[in-house]
Amino acid sequence: MKEITTIKEAKLWLRTYQKKNLKIGFVPTMGALHDGHLRLIAQSRAENDITVCSVFVNPIQFNNPEDLAKYPRNLSLDARLLKSHGCNMMFCPSVEEMYPNGKQDPVDLEYGMLDKVMEGKFRPGHFKGVVTVVKKLFDIIGPSNAYFGKKDYQQLMIIKHMQASLGLPVNIIGCETVREDDGLAMSSRNLRLTIGERQVARRIFEVLCKVREKGTKTPVWELKEWAIKKIQEDSMFRVEYFEIADRETLMPVEAWGHKNQLVALTAVFLGDVRLIDNVELFS
Numbered sequence: 001m002k003e004i005t006t007i008k009e010a011k012l013w014l015r016t017y018q019k020k021n022l023k024i025g026f027v028p029t030m031g032a033l034h035d036g037h038l039r040l041i042a043q044s045r046a047e048n049d050i051t052v053c054s055v056f057v058n059p060i061q062f063n064n065p066e067d068l069a070k071y072p073r074n075l076s077l078d079a080r081l082l083k084s085h086g087c088n089m090m091f092c093p094s095v096e097e098m099y100p101n102g103k104q105d106p107v108d109l110e111y112g113m114l115d116k117v118m119e120g121k122f123r124p125g126h127f128k129g130v131v132t133v134v135k136k137l138f139d140i141i142g143p144s145n146a147y148f149g150k151k152d153y154q155q156l157m158i159i160k161h162m163q164a165s166l167g168l169p170v171n172i173i174g175c176e177t178v179r180e181d182d183g184l185a186m187s188s189r190n191l192r193l194t195i196g197e198r199q200v201a202r203r204i205f206e207v208l209c210k211v212r213e214k215g216t217k218t219p220v221w222e223l224k225e226w227a228i229k230k231i232q233e234d235s236m237f238r239v240e241y242f243e244i245a246d247r248e249t250l251m252p253v254e255a256w257g258h259k260n261q262l263v264a265l266t267a268v269f270l271g272d273v274r275l276i277d278n279v280e281l282f283s
């Protein structure tokens with residue numbers, strides 16, 4: 001596996017494959033890789049000629065400096081994992097390489113409600129930072145297919161929207177959330193949970209599953225209230241939001257009624273670690 005840190009070298013290395021019209025699959029990450037990322041790598045390998053993974057902790061998508069400082073980093077382990085899983089190139093630029101002299105060239109787009117609810121509401125500026133870096137990475141890598149986990153459901157919808165609005169020649173592929181044996185969605189942030197927190201973390205997915213089970217038998221508002229109360233029954237948890245929303249627009253719904261495809265999404269603090277998860281309803 002080739003390890004590249006500069007944009008110039010990445011473009012040069014990729015040119016050989018682009019000239020041969022080979023399909024490039026791309027998995028953007030912030031490192032601290034886990035099985036969820038490795039599943040994306042496997043899918044990319046199955047559907048493309050070569051697979052590139054970026055490892056870059058993108059400072060401009062963190063609205064909380066402490067979260068950025070505490071974000072887990074382990075580049076040498078990431079490189080070993082990617083190599084043993086057949087990734088062809090790891091792109092791991094420095095912050096200066098991506099934003100020379102702090103120049104960000106932010107991508108400003110109109111998203112309707114997509115960036116105003118849930119993560120957009122509670123993490124101001126987050127999606128602008130994500131879209132800016134993903135667009136920059138797409139420009140460097142020139143992928144045919146790019147893979148994103150559904151755990152970051154709203155991010156996936158925002159990136160799909162960006163691809164469509166800018167007419168980028170890349171397929172955005174959403175992949176199922178990979179879970180630990182007890183149901184906890186895999187996330188690099190799980191590494192920050194204490195042993196005690198890790199033991200109870202399953203509660204988030206358990207409640208989401210109960211919500212899916214209860215479905216339309218309970219009014220939406222009552223179900224949301226129930227879910228928040230149920231998660232917070234253990235005082236280690238604090239729910240930031242729990243919403244039931246349209247899968248495409250992410251507009252929270254007030255009542256069942258239509259046959260729209262829905263998704264239940266939540267952000268929860270467990271101690272000082274912020275975890276997000278979701279389940280699709282009526283699938």
Ligand code: PAF
Nearest residue numbers: 028029030058130133152
């Ligand atoms: O999902 C992530 O890990 C990040 O938001 C992404 C897409 C790699 C952009 O920094």
